[in-house]
Amino acid sequence: MSARDVITDTSGTHLPVESRDLFSLIARNGAVSRSELERLSGSSRTTVVQRLGMLFNANLVRETEKVLPTGGRPSKLLSLNEEFALIAAVDVGESQTRVALTDLTPKILAEEVFATDLDDAPTSILEQIAACLERLLPQVGRPMDDVIGVGLCLPSRIDYKNARVFGPSVMHGWYDFDIRGWFRDRYDIQVFADNDVNLMALAEYKTYWPDEDCFFFIKAGTGIGGGFISCGEVYRGGRGAAADIGHIQLDLPNPPLCRCGKLGCLEAYSGGWAIARDLRAMGIEARNARDVINVVKRNVPEAIQLIRAAGKGFGEVTANVVSVLNPNLVVVGGTLAEAGEHLMAGIRELVNQRCLPLATQSLQIVKAKSGDRAGILGAAHLVFEEQLAGVGRCRVGERGHMAR
Structure with a gap:
């Protein structure tokens, strides 16, 4: 089962909602112990162990080398498996576009940059973005099914719920264009788009503050x-x-x-x-x-x-x-x-x-x-927040955004 199958499955067949809630706690809190998960989730030790087993089987979580000192047997901390999936992050600028694949840290694994003219039709720029992604995947040795979402950083105000540009904007011709639908038709993948400054803010906040x-x-x-x-x-x-x-x-x-x-x-x-x-x-x-x-x-x-x-x-x-x-x-x-x-x-x-x-x-x-990677990293953080850290808030795949 691919990474995308695990994340987008909403039936509970592969990963019940209760295990997703536990995973959300791990994704949001970093390395945590089993006893901390019991406290945060309000669940018994037996329940936490059972739900963790499902997460280990899905390869979503791993034991770290860090150990929590206890009065008895040392307890290894648990964390997100950063290599579980890929994120496609795109920073569209007024003069150039940067396309990258990241892990879940997010750390940039491979990237390309091409010159952009925002007067070009959105389909033209999106075709170039898709071509970049298809060249980058072999570089990291992973299939498209391991990409759990595309994050777009755009120099415009965005209808966030629908991932569409609204004007006035320097992105002439993009107004109300169905970006999410374009990607869905090609790759059947979740797409999230936001204003570039929001994503630069998100990257700066997550990384440094x-x-x-x-x-x-x-x-x-x-x-x-x-x-x-x-x-x-x-x-x-x-x-x-x-x-x-x-x-x-x-x-x-x-x-x-x-x-x-x-x-x-x-x-x-x-x-x-x-x-x-x-x-x-x-x-x-x-x-x-x-x-x-x-x-x-x-x-x-x-x-x-x-x-x-x-x-x-x-x-x-x-x-x-x-x-x-x-x-x-x-x-x-x-x-x-x-x-x-x-x-x-x-x-x-x-x-x-x-x-x-x-x-x-x-x-x-x-x-x-x-620096100049803020837009890319912010786009990756956006996908992570929506697809992984927020899985306990609503089931991803039923709609293109999370309830806040």
């Missing part, structure tokens, strides 16, 4: 966005538009026109494309956030001045976020974060000026640590 229960992430790139994690869950709002800070309007004397059609959006002032626009007006060639950073690294005064001004724009909006949401941590990622203190100083300055001391006295505002 798992103990922070109120976490806000800012993507400062060619475009701008925000992601909010509360109590370990991505908060998406009623329609998936939560934390869309790029289109909060600044109070400016001559507000610039944004790509969304409004005047004075943060993105039209502090986004990488906007700074590049202003540099070109000064006779300095730049097209996107990467070009802007390259100019800043050459210590061009005009670029540094614009980045510092952008930081204050970010700071104005971040101050509003801090006042409303009161996060413990604000993490700034994306290409423009490579400008370091040229950008970060303005954010901290405005937040400290405008927010009450109660909101700022323990607040950290730091640069992201996850």
